[in-house]
Amino acid sequence: MIESLLIANRGEIARRIIRTARMLGVRTIAVHSDVDAAMPFVTEADEAVCIGPASARESYLDQGKILAAAKATGAAAIHPGYGFLSENAEFAEAVQAAGLIWVGAPPSSIRAMGLKDAAKQLMLAAGVPVTPGYMGEDQGPARLQSEADAIGYPVLIKAVAGGGGKGMRRVDTAEAFADALDSCRREAAASFGDDRVLIEKYILGPRHIEVQIFGDSFGDVVHLFERDCSLQRRHQKVIEEAPAPGMDDATRAAICAAAVKAARAVDYVGAGTIEFIADASEGLRADRIWFMEMNTRLQVEHPVTEAITGQDLVEWQLRVASGEPLPLRQEDLAINGWAMEARLYAENPVTGFLPSTGPLHRLRLPADIRVDTGVEEGGEVTPFYDPMIAKLIVHAPSRRAAAAKLARAAASVEVWPVRTNAAFLARAAANADFTAGRVDTGFIERHAERLIPSADPGEPVLQAVARALLPTVGRDPWTALTGFRANGDPDFRMQVDIAGVTHDVTLDGAALPASVAEVEGEMLLFLDGQAWPFSLPRADHAGGGHGPSDGAILSPMPGRIVSVDVEEGAIVARGQKLLVLEAMKMEQALFAPFDGVVAELKAQAGSQVAEGVMLIRIEQQAEAG
Template identity: 80%
Template sequence: MIRSLLIANRGEIARRINRTAQALGVRTIAVHSDVDAAMPFVTEADEAVCIGPAPAGESYLVAEKILAAARRTDARAIHPGYGFLSENAGFAEAVQGAGLVWVGAPPAAIRAMGLKDAAKARMIAAGVPVTPGYLGEDQSPERLQAEADAIGYPVLIKAVAGGGGKGMRRVEGAADFAEALGSCRREAAASFGDDRVLIEKYILSPRHIEVQVFGDTHGNVVHLFERDCSLQRRHQKVIEEAPAPGMDASTRAAICAAAVKAARAVDYVGAGTIEFIADASEGLRADRIWFMEMNTRLQVEHPVTEAITGQDLVEWQLRVASGEPLPCAQGDLAIDGWAMEARLYAENPASGFLPSTGPLHRLRFPSGIRIDSGVEEGGAVTPHYDPMIAKLIVHAPTRAGAARRLAQAAGAVQVWPVRTNAGFLARAAADPDFVAGRIDTGFIERHAERLVPGADPSDAILQAAAHALLPNAPTDPWAALTGFRLDAPAERRIAVEVAGTVHVVALVPGGPAPVVARLDGGTVLFLNGEAWAFGAPVAAHAGGGAAAGDGLILSPMPGRIVSVDVAAGETVIRGQKLLVLEAMKMEQALLAPFDGVIAELTVAAGAQVAEGVTLAWIDPAG
């Protein structure tokens, strides 16, 4: 077994690798940027080395700095995790050239599968079914257009060197092809330095099915069954599960055999994933599942495979890299129950899934499930890296049970003041179509109206906030808003301010019990994965010209005030720019919701603000 391991990554995957390595008695070394010095993945390792400033291009992506850290700490092996340099064949060769063990795919296999067109040509030669399309060298617009016309629309244009949804365009008809091609090529060149593309037939009811494969240096290759990653938003996976719903034994045998054949075609060693696209318009069928690409690394969603097989894939990686044979033969592997994983992101679904950054004054996860997280309460989500907070992983005997557990888990998440997609995840996992297995890659887009929480608090939130406020409800009958009707019970109403807006709520008995906490000098309500600041109405905003607080201009996310374009006392008109907020390197102009006068202005240019902070107050009456 490897004696010492440098983990060339950060966040939850670095913690995940560290956990298994230390359990095997391996000394671990973390590398980190200066802003990550206090992160859990650093403090939990046996040693740590700072390799540069926050930008990944000056730290985590600099091979020379990582190799220097390995020499300094006498590391014997390097594990790249996923992302960053994990599929960089040049880095893998540099690691091996330095006399270190590379805990990853062979450089030759990384190169063979790194370019989509070459990989598909190799798969065709190996007898692996591939999606109908064009992989040719002639990249002239005329030839590409002719091939697309011959394939039949809709088609998908994909960057040869693409990944993560970049350099990909769906084209509905011939008239749209030229413009989509130009856009795709520009994005591919900017993202990958390579503007070559391939053309594929677009599958109208696509399911994203992938198979976990593993090879060793003794010639053994096995599969650990399939995962379904069809729940995606803009080509980014949201919820993954194993096994795939609707997969019968014969189809499973066919797709898994094809995955093993694909791995053998490149003499694969280590953990890898063969990704397939399935036409699920008539259910999953072996003759309608085609190879898309291979990921020559461990996948983000590997925990669901671990849950249904009882195996530790990181341990497998370390043993294979140490020269040991695979821990299991194919016949020793079996599927036990159902597992699902949801990616909890620091983003605000109600504002178009804009990233949300800032301190984590509250970070609580449900008990009884597996949580792979890169941060802890008291830490922060920075704008420098991927905004994933954690992965919620559940396991149950049945798919319905797993979906129920996932919905409950997402609904129990408590995060403040950073916004998350927990409420969105809870809705998705509980959606009747998802529970019934009626899914494809367009599921989220198709059901967005019922999955994405609104910008305003729901009735359930208002009821919970009003009930939580009752112990401190005013005794003044005018403030209490208790109605009076002859020969009928009084209807009790209460005014409550939620996220800066005052609502009058007619109380309904019962309802779900929220969690309420005092945070940041205020009161926050957690319910169904959402978090809302609430309290008794402030007199200055509840009455007079503020009209139930509608004139409050609140910060939609944490960020920096770039400019303030109005002054206190100034008359403004609807749609006029008031100020500009910068967050995650994006600028957002905040506009006047109606005509009025700036009655209050609480920030100046250059100020850092948290989400939900009042920035200005417009008096509509002047």
């Protein structure tokens, strides 16, 4: 077994590799940028080396710095994780030339599968079915247009060196082809330095199905069954699962055999994934599934395969890289239950999935499932790298049970002030079409209106906030009114502020499974994967939760005192502004409940105060004398 391992990556995959390496007794070395110095993967490794500034180009993509760190720490091997340099054949060769073990695919396999057109030609020669299309050398606009016309619209223009959804354009008509081609080429040149493209038949109702394969240095190759990654947004995977819904034994046998054949065609060693596109318009059929590409590395979604097979794929990687044979033969592998993985991102679906960065004052992830995360509460999501906070991974006996478990897990996520897609994930996993297995790559686009949460609090949020405030305000006449109903309990009506907007609420019905917490001086409600800051509304006739009789002005919420407008001993009139309190960039003024004098002044501008603290006490003028 490898004695020491440098991990040329960061975040959750670095922690994932460290976890298995520690179990096997392998010493781990982390490399990190300066902004990642306090990240969990750095502190969990046995040793860590800073390799540069935040820019990935000057740190995680700098091959020389990584190799120098390996030499300085005496590392025996390098694991690239996924992303960054994981599919860089030149880096793999440099690692091997330095006398180190490369925990990844052979450089020749990376090169063979690195260009989509060459890979498809190779697969055709190996007898692996590929999507109908054009992969020729003639890149003239007229030739590409004529090939697209011959294939029949819609077609997909794809960058030869593409990946991650970049350099791809769907074209529905011949008239739209030229503009789409120009746009695709510009993006491909900017992203990959290569503007060559190929043309594919665009599959209507497509399913994205991939097969996990593994090879060793003795020539053995096995598959660990398939995953379905059809739930995508802008070609980026959102929820993955294993096995694929609707997959019968005959189709599974055909697609997995094709994947093994593809791996053998490039003498593959290590973990890899063969990706297929399926025309599922009439269900999954072996004659309607075609090779798309091969990922010559471990995949982000590998945990779902681990869950259904009971295998540790990182352990397999380290054993194969150490020269050992595959841990199991094909006949020893079987599917057990159903697994799903959702990618929890620091992004706000309400604003079009814009990234959300900043400190993680609150980070509570479900404790009853597998969670792979690269951050912890008190850390930070920076703008420099992938915004994934965690992977939520569930396993259950059936698909419906797994979907329900995933929906509950996503709904229980609590993150603040960074915004996440947790509510979006919960809604997707609970969607009736999803639970019924009616999925394809257009699922999110079709259901977007129901999947994207509203920016406005609905009745469940209002009810939960009101119940949270009820013990604080009691039945104060200035914030609540009690009505009467024959043969029933009275309603309780009150006003609450949610994200700076005042709402009238009538409390009725059962309590909801919400969580309330004070985070950095703010009161927050967590419900169904969303976070809502809340407080009592501005009181024009009272301060805090007290009536006018005692004259005590209490802080209605945690916050900072912006200004104090009176002095102790000052005479004030009813409704006169006394001070201004701020929380979450929202200001709230507190006013005198009656004519009187400032008998006590405990508020000081600039100070932080907790909820319920007395700030000012007003005495009636008749009693002041």
